[in-house]
Amino acid sequence: MNTTHGGTGQPAPTTVCPRCAAAEFDELAVSPVPGVWRVLRCDRCLYSWRTTEPARRSSRAAYPERFRMSRRDIDEAPHLPPVPDIREDTPGGDR
Amino acid sequence: MSYDDLRSYLAALDRQGQLLHVTERVDPEPDLGAAANAANRLGERAPALYFDNVTGFESARIAVNAHGSWANHAIAFDLPPETPTRDQVREFIRRWENFPVAVERRQDPPWAENTLDGAEVNLFDVLPLFRLNDGDGGFYLDKAAVVSRDPEDPDNLDRQNVGTYRMEVKGTNRLGLQPVPMHDIALHLDAAERRGEDLPVAVALGNDPVISVVAGTPLGYEQPEYEMAGALRGAPAPVSRAPRTGLDVPWGSEVVLEGVIESRERELEGPFGEFTGHYSGGRNMPVLRVDRISHRTDPIFESLYLGMPWTEVDYLIGPATCVPLYQQLRADFPEVRAVNAMYTHGLLAIVSTGRRYGGFARAVGLRAMTTPHGLGYCKTVIVVDEDVDPFDLPQVMWALSTKVNPARDLVNLPNMSVLELDPGSQPPGITNKLVIDATTPVAPDERGHYGQPVTDLPESAAWIDRLTTLLAERGGDR
Incomplete structure (x- = not known):
């Protein structure tokens, strides 16, 4: 188990998103037992991870190439299902 | 309960x-x-x-x-x-x-x-x-x-x-x-x-x-x-x-x-x-x-864990995929005997059916593709004779190996719908679909040399019981 960083008793620091390398992320949750882990979510690609996960999931350096996302991957991701046209005869039709 | x-x-x-x-x-x-x-x-x-x-x-x-x-x-x-x-x-x-x-x-x-x-x-x-x-x-x-x-x-x-x-x-x-x-x-x-x-x-x-x-x-x-x-x-x-x-x-x-x-x-x-x-x-x-x-x-x-089959999801939705396909096919074609659509939620399905006339079996295969579920699945449908159990894969392989002549038994349909998760679809959601007719040809589709099948001997059923009993008795002696 790798719940602490360098024996400090604190969860390992995370500087960038493991998947897309963005520097901004939110904290979604902290462990009910204080100080064991946090769950973080990248603001850009929405990847979320627990700070105690194996490095292949929680560290940019170890994150596998095949799962990484580039800015282009994010910008060009398809919309599924496509948003349909608004029906003109409904109350929401003027949105 | x-x-x-x-x-x-x-x-x-x-x-x-x-x-x-x-x-x-x-x-x-x-x-x-x-x-x-x-x-x-x-x-x-x-x-x-x-x-x-x-x-x-x-x-x-x-x-x-x-x-x-x-x-x-x-x-x-x-x-x-x-x-x-x-x-x-x-x-x-x-x-x-x-x-x-x-x-x-x-x-x-x-x-x-x-x-x-x-x-x-x-x-x-x-x-x-x-x-x-x-x-x-x-x-x-x-x-x-x-x-x-x-x-x-x-x-x-x-x-x-x-x-x-x-x-x-x-x-x-x-x-x-x-x-x-x-x-x-x-x-x-x-x-x-x-x-x-x-x-x-x-x-x-x-x-x-x-x-x-x-x-x-x-x-x-x-x-x-x-x-x-x-x-x-x-x-x-x-x-x-x-x-x-x-x-x-x-x-x-x-x-x-x-x-x-x-x-x-x-x-x-x-x-x-x-x-x-x-x-x-x-x-x-x-x-x-x-x-x-x-x-x-x-x-x-x-x-539920899912990933490389088989995983829990395959058990969860296996029979649950077979049965609606079976019921929907039976509604039109009472000759249908069984459906095994347990592979990848029915991306592949095996249907056993009797045949009214030549070409009937492939029509059953095509019908499977136009059921509500088939529109997104049933990329490959293997049709076998009514006496082949689609849950017995060695029997299915026997049918495929002996009853199929690719010259006449494949129906390859271009640009059909499939769920986008099918990794082979291109563009995602569009694929060719294939019916493999592994049934015995019947008139007027007369071809091949299927007139002399080797069948189990008529006495073998009684012998199965006899051998089973003997094996059980031997087990009891040990």
Whole structure:
């Protein structure tokens, strides 16, 4: 188990998103037992991870190439299902 | 005996030696996903797993692999755990005939004991969430029953849908949801979005085992899942009204989420390791906002591992895919004997049928592709004679190896629809489809040299009994 960083008793620091390398992320949750882990979510690609996960999931350096996302991957991701046209005869039709 | 909730089912699994309680401490990752993955590799008697000692959690209770073996699938249907697969499918077909069975409306569901509303809503406070596969974009709810109604006809309970769709946890009250276009919730969402309205939904987590099966069964648009659950359980399905949305949810659920799929919103979702044995995503998908959580005291979080087949999902939806295809084919073609569509949710299906005349078998294969489920699946349909058991793969291979002449027996159809998750489709959602006619040609399609089949000797059936008895007696002497 790798719940602490360098024996400090604190969860390992995370500087960038493991998947897309963005520097901004939110904290979604902290462990009910204080100080064991946090769950973080990248603001850009929405990847979320627990700070105690194996490095292949929680560290940019170890994150596998095949799962990484580039800015282009994010910008060009398809919309599924496509948003349909608004029906003109409904109350929401003027949105 | 039918189960009214997940707990009574887990207790039944435990009584039959099919539940393993892991008491030693495990990490949420990678242990929970890896253990569930490993359970799928233990064979036909693989147990469900139950964890209640997870690093960093104070009171997590997690069940995985509840349906993940033929023994468990049998117990879910209150059959002896050693019931052979084809007999489980046969029993499923028999009970299906009792559809519809009206629901039983019950008050005071146990999930009403605790409520989080509005700003109090935090999924992480209630659910011990964890990641399954390395490339997953986050933590997922992958075994929940999602309830919605047709916005054009909200009082029509025949159109109330109960389905399982993957949901990525993207915030404390925010889920990404994948509505496959062939599934009913996609029709509901499309109607709501055309009206510019949010789609109210309820998400029931931790359910009795038959609810989980019917939520993954491709029923017709106006076949209500709860009434099918009643038929399959042999007792009416107990349901209660969800307080915020008014939707019907299982009385026995562990946790009920209520909220809306936000109209015309799309947001990056995935990837997620899917039942195809491949990741899918990331794509911009609809967003579900959770406005209320109701839950039992000390709820059990049920999850399912999926990835390279076979995994729990293949047991969960295997017979549940065979039977509607069988019923829909039988409605037009009573010659159909059996359907095995257990491979990748029916991306490949094997149909055994009698033949009225030459060309008939391939018509049955084509019909399988135009059933509601077939529109998104049935990429390959193998049609075999009525005396070939589609659940006996050596027999199917024999038919393929001897009855097929590629010059005449392949029907290759271009540009057909398939679910976008099919990794071979190009563009995603479009594929060729193939009927392989592995039946014996009949007039006027006269070809090949099939007039002298070697059949089992007429006396061999009696000898099977005799040898079986002798073997049993020998066993008794030892």
